[in-house]
Amino acid sequence: MIQADFRPKEASDSSLGFEPIAPSRAFEEIAAQIRELVATGRLKPGDRLPAERDLSAKFKVSRNTLREALRALELSGMIELRKGAAGGAFVLPGSSGVVVNGLRDLYHLGAIKPDHLTEARVWLSEMVVRVACERMTEEDLAALEANVAAAAKADKAGNFQVRADLHREFHNLLAAATHNPIVQITMEGVMEVMREFVKAIGPSVNAYTLPSRRRLLKHLRARDADAAVAEMSKFLERLQANYMELWNSRKQ
Numbered sequence: 001m002i003q004a005d006f007r008p009k010e011a012s013d014s015s016l017g018f019e020p021i022a023p024s025r026a027f028e029e030i031a032a033q034i035r036e037l038v039a040t041g042r043l044k045p046g047d048r049l050p051a052e053r054d055l056s057a058k059f060k061v062s063r064n065t066l067r068e069a070l071r072a073l074e075l076s077g078m079i080e081l082r083k084g085a086a087g088g089a090f091v092l093p094g095s096s097g098v099v100v101n102g103l104r105d106l107y108h109l110g111a112i113k114p115d116h117l118t119e120a121r122v123w124l125s126e127m128v129v130r131v132a133c134e135r136m137t138e139e140d141l142a143a144l145e146a147n148v149a150a151a152a153k154a155d156k157a158g159n160f161q162v163r164a165d166l167h168r169e170f171h172n173l174l175a176a177a178t179h180n181p182i183v184q185i186t187m188e189g190v191m192e193v194m195r196e197f198v199k200a201i202g203p204s205v206n207a208y209t210l211p212s213r214r215r216l217l218k219h220l221r222a223r224d225a226d227a228a229v230a231e232m233s234k235f236l237e238r239l240q241a242n243y244m245e246l247w248n249s250r251k252q
Contacts, residue, residue, distance in 0.1 A: 018058040026061050030069035045093035096185040103189035118240040128175050129232045133225040136177035143173050148213045201246040
């Protein structure tokens with residue numbers, strides 16, 4: 001997941017301009033004000049919010065209401081609540097986990113159907129391969145080659161769970177090779193939902209993933225975007241047809 005470290009400093013409550021809150025859904029209004037301060041740059045990643053006592057006085061709310069707002073912001077990935085003498089509420093630099101968890105929840109709630117998932121995966125992967133072919137570095141290629149070697153080793157050892165994890169990670173490494181964080185986060189989310197989908201249909205064995213990976217790497221090394229996209233598309237169409245067949249037979 002994409003993260004960065006920042007040195008913490010405490011923001012001054014007098015400079016932030018917090019406003020008193022109306023009683024109705026007060027915790028949501030508090031959270032909205034803090035989000036706005038982050039959006040405008042008055043609160044930055046690594047900043048520590050003023051103490052609970054000072055914040056509740058500024059907002060004119062109880063500490064329980066304030067804590068409810070802080071917990072909501074923590075769940076959304078905006079802040080981190082730390083305990084101890086050096087603790088407090090700290091603004092986070094951001095994490096792809098919020099998006100990934102959101103997509104996974106949508107899948108479990110039924111808002112994302114298996115056919116949506118498989119279709120989106122094919123479209124996204126084609127774009128990722130084409131862009132990665134243009135932008136990837138030697139380090140990116142080395143990471144992909146190491147992944148395929150590790151997957152082959154796991155396959156030979158009969159460790160199918162490790163192999164499956166490595167196959168999913170291959171797609172995340174490809175997305176990272178685009179050097180676009182939005183693409184990378186989106187792929188992480190799709191592959192996490194894919195993990196849940198595959199877990200639901202059960203394990204399946206195929207002999208075509210590793211040979212396809214090796215052909216794809218050859219095309220990527222040659223910077224042959226058209227051949228690389230064609231290889232990925234052919235592989236995914238075959239894989240997704242297999243997945244949907246297993247899914248449909250499971251529903252019967």
